Amino acid sequence: MNIVEAAISAPWAMLPERVEELVAIASRENSTTPEALEAYRSARADNGERLKIRDNVAILDVSGPLFKKANLFVAFSGATSYEILRRDLQAALDDKAVDAIMINVDSPGGEANGCDELAAAIFAARAKKPVTAYVSGMAASGGYWIASAADKVVVSDLAVLGSIGVVLGITDRKKADEKNGISRLEFVSSQSPGKRPNVETDEGKARIQKMVDDLATVFVSAVSKHRNVTPDTVIKKFGGGGVEVGANAVALGMADEVGQFEAAFAALSTRGKNRRFQRSGGSFMSTTETADIAKIQAEAAAKAKSDERTRISAITGTEAAKAHPKLAKLLVDADLSSETAISFLNAAAEDTKAAVDAKTPAIDPAKAAADEAAAKAKAFEKKKAEAGALGLGTQDSTEASATVAAGWGKAVTNANRRVN
Template identity: 45%
Template sequence: MPETRALQAALAEPWAITAEGLELVLSVAAREHNVSIEALEAYRSKHVPTAERLQERGTVAIIEARGPLFRRANIFTSISGATSYDIMARDLQAALDNPSYRSIVLNFDTPGGEVTGVDELAKAIRAGKAIKPIVAYVGGSAASAGYWLASQATEIVIADTAILGSIGVRAAFQDTSKKDAEAGRREFISSQSPSKRTDLSSDEGRARIQNTIDALADVFIATVAQGRRVKPDDVIAKFGGGDVLIGSAAVAAGMADRIGTFEAVVAQLAGRGPTPPNSKRIAKMNNEEIDAARKEGEKIGATAERTRIQAILNLPEAKGREASAMHLAFTTDLSADVVKGALAGLSASTTEQAPESEQKQPQPTGQRSSEAPSGLVTFDPKTDQPQPPVEKTKASWGKVTDKLNASM
């Protein structure tokens, strides 16, 4: 059977799809000649040109992702029941823009599909969940490109028998070099582009293709990791390694959030059912994160306060002014630089004492003036000097006040 254009195109594309899904795609592509243009146009004529697959259940919008996934609507989506990324994207935007829809369900049953276009839709889903809740429900399978998309939803709910995974990229290439040589066909490549031709019969050519496939898989894995809030290494180690996981095993691995039914999901989102248990778990996780952040902030604040106090007490200007320095350090939130300027305006004195609670030995009881700021001793019994005039004390602290006011 001669190769059709659709088959040639399918073979040229990298796929994020199961082996069975790829066989289906290639089988449909090989039968392209059985579908006439007239038959295709007649099939299309049954639909409004702008018709999409968007459905609704009250305030819940439902978008289907069924069959093989392709970037654009084509023979596969029209005849074989496949799904187009472009159609899904338009449906998604319509659901996000419509204020009557409070949430969105992406209903998956797909073996995967084309790599081209899938990450663009994945990003749209990830951005959309910041606007409205987007729940991915998997009743059948969300394999390969299907899981690429589902992993970006707010939550993934699956049936007991749901199939998830097949994370990876595959490509099918035909080595036509022998057939081309027999047919006398020769190909010339511009001398500036030696890497444009890939020789599948050489180690270098096969390695080049492998690097391309691996690079696409890296994007796949990174996207899943971001959507599921895990590390890429966890995706590689725990999410099947290219194989699939079923039901509760997928939930246990972190690939999905919980087991449920489609009808229960729709009812919960419409406010007619019980609160999903996973929503409570997510709320608890958020509260735990908030508490952790609060404790961390308090720890940082306490460390900063200790640093500020120590800096004030260690100021050279605090020497001979210890009581004033302690007062400003412990009863205000002034910075060390501001306190430095304030202390510099005071005359150093050997008569300042530490607070009574910090004195190691009993001290003679000196007279305290009601005019003395913070109860500073204004009479030193050791030297038996007369009390400084009230005006002098006021003047000293007046300078401090002026400096503090000027610094605020």
């Protein structure tokens, strides 16, 4: 496969017209010598394509077409390599003098392969140092994939953002081969029908389309995560494969604000200094991270205090605790859960009741009724005696009361007999 075929057959997250430009460069008849290309690459190495540090901010330039690997073709076409950017990003993260990272983007996009890895690395870098993407010119397709990974996206007034999607071109060489008298025969293993889909059939086209759609789904999902929106929002509001300009992109949520490079750089520098790393416990921790930890610890302490109050209240508020206050205090001091402590108190209450019931003699219902009747009769006769009724006087002894009660009982019995 020659360089032209490689350029055409690879999946691209790039503006179509720029893909055509790359193919045109690759297919030029007047080839350049390796020596000339090497000299060109050496010159480009010092022109700001690689990592630069200004004050406390590292600047990563994402410009031109994007490719996974660094090679002569990348340098010759004015492209940028994902691998170089990834190494420069790591260098910026490792440099203790760097407090923040600026991703300076002006790219139509590029090769899909490797773009996701670089964007994921930028997204992860946000947890360590502030990362701002500044877009001047364009951040299209793969360029936007990378820019969206920053925690803040600032765009110039005329910046073009979007072109979210994947393009795959397939070259039909049949006519060229026929013209040149070339006949190609290709045999595919019977177990692998999907290895060489025939794009002239609906089934073959469907296979290719599915692959492109799956690649685009990865792209959309990444932007959704980076911008903290739903995939549906990315599909419907972020250009639908087209592009948006400046303030329109901000209004749709594709970027955060319109501004100029120097203003964005100054704001990022200040933000980085505010998160300047401080030595803490053998590791580097930012002031923001330290404040977050202090806040979390304070919230945890407050919750623990509230939970303790709730536990004590649940234990001491039961009837069993009121009956056994000393036991309740012991259970609270033992730091038992409210459920366990209450179960102990309830068991103690049940045992106490059983012990009391065991010491209380059984009551004979008949005797109790007789005792109650005798008491009522005694009281009645006493009142009558005090009133001088029936000449009984004021007899008050137990024996006299019993005699009176027996006499009245006998009189009532005789009266009932006569009636019956």
